[in-house]
Amino acid sequence: MKIERPIIALDFPDRLSVQQFLTKFPADEQLFLKVGMELFYSEGQDIVRELIAGGHDVFLDLKCHDIPHTVEQAMKVIGQLGVKLTTIHASGGSQMMQAAKAGLLAGSNGDQTAGILAITQLTSTNQTMLEEEQLVHQPLKNSVLHYAQLAQAAGLAGVVCSAWEAADIAAATNADFLRITPGIRLAGDQTNDQKRVMTPDRAAEQKSSGLVVGRSITQAVDPFAAYQTVTKLWRQD
Template sequence: MKIERPIIALDFPNAETAYRFLDRFPKDEHLFVKIGMELFYSEGRAVVERVIGRGHDVFLDLKCHDIPHTVASAMRVIGQMGVALTTLHASGGREMMLAAKEGLLDGAGGNNVPQLLAITQLTSTDENMVANEQLVRVNLQESVRNYARLAQNSGMDGVVCSAQEAAMIMEATAPEFMRITPGIRMVGNDHGDQKRVMTPDQAAAQHSSGIVVGRAITQAADPVAAYRQVMHLWRGERE
């Protein structure tokens, strides 16, 4: 499944700033946005509910990682919020992922269950970190492939990965297994703390299922025009 709209990362320090950004778009424009740790920890559940109330789809990206019972309890709460996507770390293991899915299903009551994505390796991770900090005995690509297979076998709906690994994951799992890719930049953009990045059209060519775009849109002089440009590239359309 391909998510046709770019997912905008609302990486803002508070709700007021996020709402001012959203107000720059036409009122009838239904966006797909990501609420991550910074905004959620600042504003809590209320910001999620208000953004959904404005007619937008929400990817709640809290990257849960704890003992299975704790993650299941957290997912039970997330399941009640009406979000479209949410995340945990694949490195938490199969038991944690199974418990998370059970908690999510329970919280949603079987209605509009969020799709659950497992983080493989963060896009800020490189080969040096895998080898010398994580002390993983395989290379970065093999680590990502392993986590993707583990996630699929543990009932996850997809993974969050670099677009550089999306095609590899599609071959290693199933075509319908989602590959959501952050680290999307436009040509000439600063990479910031991201190491494994791609442009929207490159991500599409690598079989990403959805792209998450932050600074290229949120820090643009004209965010609406920047969003349209990203969407054209992502969809392979002419402007």
């Protein structure tokens, strides 16, 4: 399964910034937009509803991580919003992941359109951080694969991972298990605070299911042109 449109990370502080950004796209362009913590904590549920009402799909990236009951209740609320994707941390464990799925289904009255993605390891994490700060003395790839397999066993739709691990996850999980990859950059763009980055065409080769692209589009001189470039490279057409 492959999501044909790049998912644009709306890393903006408020609604006005988002509205100004979206004016740079054709009015009838149906986008897949990621609402993360910064924007959601600023504007709340209203921004999600507004984007969906505008004909866009929404990936609500709040990375829930708590005891199973708390995450289940949070997912009930998210399930009512009509988003396409949302996230939790795989490190919360199997019970929490199962509770998240139950909550999302309850909130959406059994509608299985929305999917939960488990965060494996952030693209800002490298092997040194894994060993010295998380005290995990395993190769980073092993940690990511383990979390992906736990997420699949818990019935989640897929994982958020680096494109560098996407092919290995594809080999270790079912064909329909999503591998959504942030840290996507056009050639020559700065990597900023992300350490494991990749270009769209290379991510396609590495079996990513979908791309999350932020600054390469949002900070481009012509965001729509950048979006079209990313899309062409991703689809390899």
